[in-house]
Amino acid sequence: MQEGKVNGMPYGLLAEFASPETLTAAIRRVRASGYKEVDAFSPFPLEDAALALGAEDWGVAMAALLGGICGGAAGYFTQYFAMALDYPINSGGRPHHSWPSFIPITFEMTVLGAVLTGLIALLALNRLPMPHHPLFAAPRFSLASQDRFFLCILRRDPLFREGETRRLLESLGPVEVSEVAA
Amino acid sequence: MKAEDIPGRPPLVAGSLSYSDVTDTIASRVLRRGSPLGWWAGLGASFLLLMVLLFAIAWLFLRGTGIWGINIPVAWGFAIVNFVWWIGIGHAGTFISAILLLMKQEWRTSINRFAEAMTLFAVACAGMFPLLHLGRPWVFYFMLPYPDTMNLWPQFRSPLVWDIFAVSTYFTVSLLFWYLGLIPDFATLRDRARSRGARVTFGLLSLGWRGSVRHWHRYQRIYLILAALATPLVVSVHSIVSMDFSVAIVPGWHSTIFPPYFVAGAIYSGFAMVLTLAIPLRRAYRLEAIITARHLDNMAKMLLVTGWILFFGYMSDIFMSWYSADRFDAYTTWTRMTGHYRTAFWSMLLINIGSVQLLWFPRLRTSPLFLFLISLVINVGMWLERFVIIITSLHRDYLPSSWGLYRPTLWDWATLTGSMGLFLFLFFLFIRLFPVASISEIKKLVHESGREG
Numbered sequence: 001m002q003e004g005k006v007n008g009m010p011y012g013l014l015a016e017f018a019s020p021e022t023l024t025a026a027i028r029r030v031r032a033s034g035y036k037e038v039d040a041f042s043p044f045p046l047e048d049a050a051l052a053l054g055a056e057d058w059g060v061a062m063a064a065l066l067g068g069i070c071g072g073a074a075g076y077f078t079q080y081f082a083m084a085l086d087y088p089i090n091s092g093g094r095p096h097h098s099w100p101s102f103i104p105i106t107f108e109m110t111v112l113g114a115v116l117t118g119l120i121a122l123l124a125l126n127r128l129p130m131p132h133h134p135l136f137a138a139p140r141f142s143l144a145s146q147d148r149f150f151l152c153i154l155r156r157d158p159l160f161r162e163g164e165t166r167r168l169l170e171s172l173g174p175v176e177v178s179e180v181a182a
Numbered sequence: 183m184k185a186e187d188i189p190g191r192p193p194l195v196a197g198s199l200s201y202s203d204v205t206d207t208i209a210s211r212v213l214r215r216g217s218p219l220g221w222w223a224g225l226g227a228s229f230l231l232l233m234v235l236l237f238a239i240a241w242l243f244l245r246g247t248g249i250w251g252i253n254i255p256v257a258w259g260f261a262i263v264n265f266v267w268w269i270g271i272g273h274a275g276t277f278i279s280a281i282l283l284l285m286k287q288e289w290r291t292s293i294n295r296f297a298e299a300m301t302l303f304a305v306a307c308a309g310m311f312p313l314l315h316l317g318r319p320w321v322f323y324f325m326l327p328y329p330d331t332m333n334l335w336p337q338f339r340s341p342l343v344w345d346i347f348a349v350s351t352y353f354t355v356s357l358l359f360w361y362l363g364l365i366p367d368f369a370t371l372r373d374r375a376r377s378r379g380a381r382v383t384f385g386l387l388s389l390g391w392r393g394s395v396r397h398w399h400r401y402q403r404i405y406l407i408l409a410a411l412a413t414p415l416v417v418s419v420h421s422i423v424s425m426d427f428s429v430a431i432v433p434g435w436h437s438t439i440f441p442p443y444f445v446a447g448a449i450y451s452g453f454a455m456v457l458t459l460a461i462p463l464r465r466a467y468r469l470e471a472i473i474t475a476r477h478l479d480n481m482a483k484m485l486l487v488t489g490w491i492l493f494f495g496y497m498s499d500i501f502m503s504w505y506s507a508d509r510f511d512a513y514t515t516w517t518r519m520t521g522h523y524r525t526a527f528w529s530m531l532l533i534n535i536g537s538v539q540l541l542w543f544p545r546l547r548t549s550p551l552f553l554f555l556i557s558l559v560i561n562v563g564m565w566l567e568r569f570v571i572i573i574t575s576l577h578r579d580y581l582p583s584s585w586g587l588y589r590p591t592l593w594d595w596a597t598l599t600g601s602m603g604l605f606l607f608l609f610f611l612f613i614r615l616f617p618v619a620s621i622s623e624i625k626k627l628v629h630e631s632g633r634e635g
Contacts, residue, residue, distance in 0.1 A: 020629060039394050039395070040394070040395040041392060041393045041394055042398065043201060043370070043622060044625040045395075045398040045401065045402045045626060046398065047402070055395060055396040055399045060400050060404040060407070061404075061407060064404065064407050064411075078327055082335035083339070089337075091337065101338065101339040104344040104348065104418065105338060105343070105344055105347045107418055108347040108348050108351040109347070111351055111414075112354060112355070114407070115354075115355050115408060115411055116358075118408065119362065119404065122362075122400055126394075126401075129389035131386065131389075136392075142373035142374075144373075145369045145370040146373065
């Protein structure tokens with residue numbers, strides 16, 4: 001925290017809450033006050049809090065859909081190319097383009113493509129891996145993966161005013177409000 | 183079923199746990215220094231079995247598949263029996279982690295993590311066998327479609343090639359699903375670890391997970407999508423395994439009941455293995471508050487359900503061999519019942535259809551000792567099922583001049599027991615180095631049940 005003061009530019013203000021319900025209520029209040037650059041942290045997923053934050057995002061789903069389509073198409077056309085064009089052999093009198101027997105591999109490749117792109121999208125959209133982050137330096141932030149719930153208003157939010165923002169956070173029933181060094 | 187408790191039945195999370203109790207119960211096992219003597223004993227014993235496996239494989243590589251009992255006509259022996267057995271065991275892990283998640287069966291939460299680990303290790307054991315069975319395992323890549331200088335392609339119309347895609351996709355997806363679930367728990371461990379080494383290791387493994395609600399939102403979404411994809415995947419994998427047999431015209435294999443019957447059998451044997459692992463684990467690790475009597479009861483019911491589907495499969499198989507008026511098929515069924523391998527056939531029926539009926543008694547469904555014993559018996563029964571399907575069908579086919587017998591050798595048995603060593607060795611490492619149940623999901627369950635204390 002001391003370094004933050006030296007720079008005069010903290011990363012943001014962090015409020016700690018004891019329960020998911022107070023966190024969700026706090027998010028609603030903070031958002032209603034017009035703050036946009038807000039993030040919340042919890043040890044397990046909180047769907048209400050995510051919706052209150054306006055975090056609704058279909059990115060990973062879209063990526064998985066696209067990856068599945070590409071994977072399936074690649075799987076099918078590899079088989080078509082190999083069996084019907086490049087290396088046509090008569091197997092039990094079946095046509096070279098014997099599509100029903102291409103279905104299993106097409107399906108497997110669809111699943112593989114969807115899973116891989118979905119996970120890559122998850123990491124990319126969440127900007128992970130990110131081994132270092134200013135929040136990790138906040139003394140009590142390690143409780144965000146244990147049993148506490150945090151709300152952070154980032155300094156880069158246009159409405160951020162040291163005293164005023166702190167007073168808002170303190171009015172929301174937190175356990176503690178602290179400054180996070182940049 | 184919601185997270186609320188059903189009156190008159192044991193709760194999903196016993197007593198009132200606080201969030202930090204959940205972390206303590208699970209994370210302290212990973213972070214403590216030293217390991218209990220029992221763990222070392224188990225690891226040591228499974229390590230010895232693993233050495234048996236490596237020895238058997240080394241000898242196989244030196245001498246070739248002739249050291250096994252396989253020959254013409256029974257060219258598929260223990261290697262394929264073990265392959266089907268292991269991969270079937272793996273399927274219950276995916277069933278628990280994906281299908282039960284989609285069906286909002288919250289009781290899965292305590293057991294999904296180690297069931298997924300079981301899947302991974304079982305699929306690793308399974309995947310090894312077809313490669314060993316190749317005879318020349320170093321050219322296994324011939325089965326993959328790559329632009330080679332010989333201008334050849336794999337035969338994509340063959341279920342054996344489908345199998346490669348199915349099993350490798352299944353392994354990859356299971357591994358990623360498991361790791362995805364572990365990321366938030368690694369972050370919890372990182373934040374609790376005292377030693378710098380553990381902090382750095384778990385920090386890297388957690389990818390810098392901060393628990394941001396925005397991240398959780400995407401995480402939840404992709405977790406559900408993965409579950410939705412893994413659900414048909416698990417069905418497809420064992421269906422394709424069954425087609426390795428049913429697409430062939432060998433009497434006793436050529437049957438359309440095979441895919442559903444194999445899938446049910448896989449889940450049946452997998453739940454038996456989950457019980458085999460869960461019961462000693464919850465006792466040794468004092469996890470009774472997390473893996474409760476209700477979990478055992480539910481798994482026992484799953485055994486009963488899948489056991490009955492299996493019964494339908496057996497009966498349909500027998501009925502069709504009569505109703506089809508195919509003399510060869512009828513003969514295969516008859517020789518299964520009365521021929522050289524009749525003991526295996528009748529033991530299989532006795533175990534898989536008979537013994538499981540004891541689970542109608544509620545008292546037995548909640549007795550850990552009884553469930554442990556019956557799960558061991560069912561594991562054996564399901565291995566026998568694959569033995570009966572594979573060996574008896576091959577040893578008597580169309581021409582009496584090509585009939586023969588199969589006798590497993592010492593090396594067959596060594597490879598089978600050795601693969602159990604590999605499985606258990608990996609599992610012992612897992613329970614020491616990883617959180618055995620999902621910390622974040624159990625906290626969510628505690629939150630939803632409103633009984634945080």
